[in-house]
Amino acid sequence: MAKIIGDIAINNERCKGCEVCIAACPFTVIAMSKEVNSKGYHFAIKVNGECTGCTNCAIVCPDGVITVYRAKVATV
Amino acid sequence: MEEQFAKTEIRKPENIVYKKTDLMVDRPLSYCPGCGHGTAHRMLMEVLEEMDIADKTIGVSPVGCSVLAYDFLNIDMLGAAHGRAPALATAIKRLWPNHFVFTYQGDGDLAAIGTAETIHACNRGENITIIFINNGIYGMTGGQMAPTTLPGMRSSTSPYGRDVATMGHPLKITELISHLPGVYYVTRQAVHTPNHVRKTKKAIRKALELQKENKGLCFIEIVSNCNSGWKMTPVQSNKWMEENMFPFYQLGDIKVDGKLIELPKTS
Amino acid sequence: MGELRLMKGNEAIAEAAIRAGCDGYFGYPITPQSEVMEYLMAEKPFERTGMVVLQAESETASINMLYGGAGTGKMVLTSSSSPGISLMQEGISYLAGAELPAVIVNIVRGGPGLGTIQPSQADYFQAVKGGGHGDYHSLVYAPASVQEMCDHVKLAFDKAFEYRTPVMILSDGAIGQMMEKVVLFDQVPRRTDEEIIKQCPWASNGRPKTRNHNIITSLDLDPAGQERVNLKLQAKYREMEKNEVMYEEIMCEDADYLFVAFGLSARICQKSTDLARAKGIKVGLFRPITLFPFPAIQVSNVGNRVKGILVVEMNAGQMIEDVKLSVGCKVKIEHFGRFGGIIPSPDEVVKALEQKIIGG
Ligand SMILES: Cc1ncc(C[n+]2csc(CCOP(=O)(O)OP(=O)(O)O)c2C)c(N)n1
Ligand code: SF4
Ligand code: SF4
Ligand code: SF4
Ligand SMILES: [Mg+2]
Numbered sequence: 197m198a199k200i201i202g203d204i205a206i207n208n209e210r211c212k213g214c215e216v217c218i219a220a221c222p223f224t225v226i227a228m229s230k231e232v233n234s235k236g237y238h239f240a241i242k243v244n245g246e247c248t249g250c251t252n253c254a255i256v257c258p259d260g261v262i263t264v265y266r267a268k269v270a271t272v
Numbered sequence: 273m274e275e276q277f278a279k280t281e282i283r284k285p286e287n288i289v290y291k292k293t294d295l296m297v298d299r300p301l302s303y304c305p306g307c308g309h310g311t312a313h314r315m316l317m318e319v320l321e322e323m324d325i326a327d328k329t330i331g332v333s334p335v336g337c338s339v340l341a342y343d344f345l346n347i348d349m350l351g352a353a354h355g356r357a358p359a360l361a362t363a364i365k366r367l368w369p370n371h372f373v374f375t376y377q378g379d380g381d382l383a384a385i386g387t388a389e390t391i392h393a394c395n396r397g398e399n400i401t402i403i404f405i406n407n408g409i410y411g412m413t414g415g416q417m418a419p420t421t422l423p424g425m426r427s428s429t430s431p432y433g434r435d436v437a438t439m440g441h442p443l444k445i446t447e448l449i450s451h452l453p454g455v456y457y458v459t460r461q462a463v464h465t466p467n468h469v470r471k472t473k474k475a476i477r478k479a480l481e482l483q484k485e486n487k488g489l490c491f492i493e494i495v496s497n498c499n500s501g502w503k504m505t506p507v508q509s510n511k512w513m514e515e516n517m518f519p520f521y522q523l524g525d526i527k528v529d530g531k532l533i534e535l536p537k538t539s
Numbered sequence: 540m541g542e543l544r545l546m547k548g549n550e551a552i553a554e555a556a557i558r559a560g561c562d563g564y565f566g567y568p569i570t571p572q573s574e575v576m577e578y579l580m581a582e583k584p585f586e587r588t589g590m591v592v593l594q595a596e597s598e599t600a601s602i603n604m605l606y607g608g609a610g611t612g613k614m615v616l617t618s619s620s621s622p623g624i625s626l627m628q629e630g631i632s633y634l635a636g637a638e639l640p641a642v643i644v645n646i647v648r649g650g651p652g653l654g655t656i657q658p659s660q661a662d663y664f665q666a667v668k669g670g671g672h673g674d675y676h677s678l679v680y681a682p683a684s685v686q687e688m689c690d691h692v693k694l695a696f697d698k699a700f701e702y703r704t705p706v707m708i709l710s711d712g713a714i715g716q717m718m719e720k721v722v723l724f725d726q727v728p729r730r731t732d733e734e735i736i737k738q739c740p741w742a743s744n745g746r747p748k749t750r751n752h753n754i755i756t757s758l759d760l761d762p763a764g765q766e767r768v769n770l771k772l773q774a775k776y777r778e779m780e781k782n783e784v785m786y787e788e789i790m791c792e793d794a795d796y797l798f799v800a801f802g803l804s805a806r807i808c809q810k811s812t813d814l815a816r817a818k819g820i821k822v823g824l825f826r827p828i829t830l831f832p833f834p835a836i837q838v839s840n841v842g843n844r845v846k847g848i849l850v851v852e853m854n855a856g857q858m859i860e861d862v863k864l865s866v867g868c869k870v871k872i873e874h875f876g877r878f879g880g881i882i883p884s885p886d887e888v889v890k891a892l893e894q895k896i897i898g899g
Contacts, residue, residue: 205312214306258310260292267282348743351756361609392596
């Protein structure tokens with residue numbers, strides 16, 4: 197069996213904490229950090245491992261700070 | 273710091289399904305958090321990348337919040353005086369007829385100070401693409417009333433709400449220019465949700481494909497938020513936009529293949 | 540030898556533009572210069588050389604079309620008359636700020652406001668001192684004949700590209716409308732796109748993968764950066780002052796008195812010079828051909844050898860300020876002008892010399 201798994205990498209320093217990505221994620225993968233980046237913004241972080249790599253968050257991120265990965269992996 | 277929930281095993285270049293295009297210059301955008309300008313920029317650049325026409329594209333940026341668009345879009349650009357972008361684009365396209373030429377303009381730029389340039393470029397049927405960011409306000413100068421500001425909507429120069437009796441009605445310039453025979457494709461889109469973004473991108477692609485065929489002017493309005501000017505959080509502003517802007521500025525195609533589309537009536 | 544033709548000044552401008560290899564003309568009708576675009580549309584340079592000719596919706600649009608074309612490295616021209624040139628000031632300021640080459644012809648008519656359609660020189664200040672906002676100058680040529688209308692177009696394009704600056708040809712309704720013999724220079728082929736890309740590496744005409752993107756703008760939000768822009772412009776103007784000054788001296792060697800006049804006024808003064816000399820008054824004529832850069836040293840050299848100077852202009856006294864600044868206060872300097880579209884007669888000018896300078 198194989199299944200699709202996804203992952204996102206967020207450029208914390210470029211994130212402006214607008215939260216637009218949160219609403220876009222069907223699996224509530226994203227939330228805001230408690231800490232702030234060097235610009236003083238709370239930044240987007242992953243809060244679970246449910247990402248399917250659907251790209252919604254990345255497409256809608258105004259600052260284009262999200263990179264999305266997706267791969268087929270074998271399951272046992 | 274160890275990143276939680278990272279699936280490091282799939283973080284390989286061949287597994288990347290989305291990343292910011294290299295046609296966006298690698299620098300922070302000057303826009304407020306959550307502002308639609310950034311998304312609109314990126315979709316435009318993605319289309320140029322997919323069509324592989326960046327080296328044959330000349331862009332014209334406006335005066336407004338996106339005045340620095342030329343710093344972010346990694347293509348040759350000219351910064352126009354306030355409202356004059358369609359005049360620049362007209363000359364550029366006539367002088368470089370095999371290049372792709374677009375303007376990127378705000379609502380104050382396009383529908384107030386630049387109304388004449390807009391209408392006449394449309395009416396001449398210039399083979400250019402106009403990307404029109406309608407946020408119902410003058411973002412850059414601090415949230416003053418724009419020609420597109422909704423009735424009753426507050427701004428720094430309509431602090432008690434736009435009174436149409438004294439301040440005039442919001443101008444649907446997109447509908448206005450759609451009636452001009454020189455205009456071939458007119459659509460109104462948004463960039464605040466993934467689906468809207470995807471549709472916007474398709475519209476931009478269509479416009480640039482049509483430009484290649486010299487079909488006439490293509491006009492894409494993007495209804496967008498200005499959370500700073502509207503004095504809301506980005507998420508609130510997107511909701512407010514859906515509830516207030518979209519009923520007045522209905523999304524969807526307005527003119528396709530040179531023919532006007534009948535819009536469904538709002539209740 | 541070039542082709543000899545009898546032409547109106549305005550037509551000479553248009554024909555010279557085609558022959559200079561101009562890529563695009565953008566304009567809006569206004570008397571007394573509408574013949575420029577009329578000639579172009581009739582002549583169809585789009586078929587002759589591939590030159591674009593477009594009637595714009597306004598002078599505001601025309602000048603911004605110039606900005607667009609110039610920003611891509613193309614050779615662009617507009618023409619208008621005073622009220623239209625006022626409308627173009629925003630664009631000229633942007634051209635100067637973004638350092639773009641463009642040629643603007645002003646066939647001046649009397650003002651202020653809608654004024655009159657008759658010839659005038661009342662736009663001297665506007666042309667020479669900047670005109671729009673910010674600290675800038677256009678290079679300004681003042682032709683005095685149909686031949687110069689033709690020749691200055693070519694010169695203006697050369698200098699516009701050499702200095703990356705707007706260049707203005709400041710003429711007037713009389714020279715625009717008068718018919719004279721003109722020797723036309725031979726057709727210069729329009730540059731190919733490849734040649735333009737090579738000649739103008741700064742221009743925004745499509746970024747190949749081999750270079751960074753080009754940006755045409757006059758904006759620099761950082762005051763230090765904007766000061767650098769200004770210093771660069773000023774250095775350019777000093778260079779022009781060193782290299783580009785043009786003037787003509789007529790019968791100045793033995794002169795006791797001097798007329799200083801440009802364009803149409805200089806033609807009249809030339810007749811006045813003959814009339815005065817017939818009366819035994821030794822007068823010479825100094826004619827600035829470039830108004831910016833102003834021939835300050837040259838007019839000072841001649842001016843300080845004479846007993847008095849009459850500055851003759853079809854305005855209320857504009858160039859006289861530059862003459863006074865150049866010559867200093869040791870010599871008597873007076874102004875004689877007619878305005879509102881009235882051309883002074885050579886007799887009037889001699890009388891003014893006698894009354895204001897010799898007798899006064
Ligand atoms: C001739 C001129 N008038 C006024 C301004 C000031 N100004 C700069 S941006 C702007 C409004 C821009 O609003 P809009 O086009 O809606 O763009 P936004 O910032 O909302 O994206 C104004 C009035 C100017 N730069 N130039
Ligand atoms: S790629 Fe899709 S699933 Fe993954 S975090 Fe983004 S929106 Fe959620
Ligand atoms: S949309 Fe982008 S900028 Fe906004 S919070 Fe999410 S990652 Fe950060
Ligand atoms: S002021 Fe408004 S339009 Fe300008 S960047 Fe901020 S949110 Fe965007
Ligand atoms: Mg706006």
